Amino acid sequence: MTLRLRPPRVIPTQQGFILADPYGVFQEPVVVGEGGLHLFRLMQGRTLEELQSELLKQGVLLPKEELENFLRALEGAGLLLTEGVEARLREAEAELQRGRPVRLAGVSYPKAPEDARAFIRAFRASYAGEGRRADVVVMPHLEPARVPEVYGATLASLEVTPPPERIYLLGVAHQPLQEAAAALPVPFETPFGPAEPDLAALQALDALLPFELFNTPLAFREEHSLELPLFFLKASYPAARVLPLLIGERSPGLGEALKVLLPDYPGLVVLAVDLSHVGPRFGDRPLDPALAEEARGRDVGFLEGLIRGEAPLALGRLGHNPTRVDAVEVVATALPLLQGYRGELLSYRLDLEAATLSAVGAGTVVLHRP
Numbered sequence: 001m002t003l004r005l006r007p008p009r010v011i012p013t014q015q016g017f018i019l020a021d022p023y024g025v026f027q028e029p030v031v032v033g034e035g036g037l038h039l040f041r042l043m044q045g046r047t048l049e050e051l052q053s054e055l056l057k058q059g060v061l062l063p064k065e066e067l068e069n070f071l072r073a074l075e076g077a078g079l080l081l082t083e084g085v086e087a088r089l090r091e092a093e094a095e096l097q098r099g100r101p102v103r104l105a106g107v108s109y110p111k112a113p114e115d116a117r118a119f120i121r122a123f124r125a126s127y128a129g130e131g132r133r134a135d136v137v138v139m140p141h142l143e144p145a146r147v148p149e150v151y152g153a154t155l156a157s158l159e160v161t162p163p164p165e166r167i168y169l170l171g172v173a174h175q176p177l178q179e180a181a182a183a184l185p186v187p188f189e190t191p192f193g194p195a196e197p198d199l200a201a202l203q204a205l206d207a208l209l210p211f212e213l214f215n216t217p218l219a220f221r222e223e224h225s226l227e228l229p230l231f232f233l234k235a236s237y238p239a240a241r242v243l244p245l246l247i248g249e250r251s252p253g254l255g256e257a258l259k260v261l262l263p264d265y266p267g268l269v270v271l272a273v274d275l276s277h278v279g280p281r282f283g284d285r286p287l288d289p290a291l292a293e294e295a296r297g298r299d300v301g302f303l304e305g306l307i308r309g310e311a312p313l314a315l316g317r318l319g320h321n322p323t324r325v326d327a328v329e330v331v332a333t334a335l336p337l338l339q340g341y342r343g344e345l346l347s348y349r350l351d352l353e354a355a356t357l358s359a360v361g362a363g364t365v366v367l368h369r370p
Helices: 036-044 048-057 064-076 085-098 113-125 147-158 199-208 224-238 252-261 290-306 313-317 328-338
Strands: 009-012 015-020 030-032 136-139 164-170 181-183 241-247 267-271 342-353 358-368
Touching: 009 036, 009 064, 009 290, 015 036, 030 036, 036 048, 036 064, 064 241, 113 147, 113 224, 136 147, 136 241, 136 328, 147 224, 147 342, 147 358, 164 328, 199 241, 199 252, 199 328, 224 241, 224 267, 241 328, 267 328, 290 313, 290 342, 313 328
Parallel strands: 136 267, 164 241, 164 267
Antiparallel strands: 009 015, 015 030, 136 358, 181 241, 342 358
């Protein structure tokens, strides 16, 4: 039997690596060392006998029983494609077709509607400034408790922006997509009721693209870059329909298609992105004044480029992106939409995660049509 493996989510630890199902369907990850990770990478497309032969060429004698035990563990993690694993993945996709349930209610925000409304009011109160009317909003998808005033600035702007008929929500895909971008045309549950998809606009968008837009539904299953912004957006605009889009890599074609679509299907464009990711959690030294200054400088410089209408230059100045600004692929995709737009930076924060001595940047920017 030829071995077929799914790409795992690889999480480095002090002891080795955790190999996990990227979409969270299977909840039993496999813990391996360097040797186990190397073995996993050798498996794809080989039979068990071919794998043993390849290991022997590398001077490694691994008993068949140990290989079979490893394969059973990979199957339990959903990483070895068998009939049972494929059936469970199909089942999980079918569950999503009925609607995308909340994943973070009770963890990142309250589940009960009244508690959720109180949460929204408190977050709005955390920002002392006034909002600005927006045609495009740049907002975070970071854990809300870490940057309440940044979310508060977003809420302040949504207050003074006329309710849109639809919201184009572009989030960062943190797990693999089959194409550069994807959409899930189902209701997304929130404490304020389901955020309904704009099916007509999504179908029109799909028709403009050279790839199938409705790919990789499982990537939406646990994706926080859409769920967290939608919580705030649904609270502000209960009647608006949504185009929930995940961006895995820059897609100028998608940006051009959105530009073509917007005149016929007008709406508010929301870029749900975070900024620099620095510190040991991301492979750096512990946060210190110099590293924090670099991250803040790159973040604010990037956002100031957006508000001056210089998005291409703002992206170019990031260079090889040493502080890991995660907005890059989304903003690069949206470039056709942002031409000539100007705006304001309402709030920015580089938030320290004390447990890891790491930090993540987040900001709210509002942009206006020229």
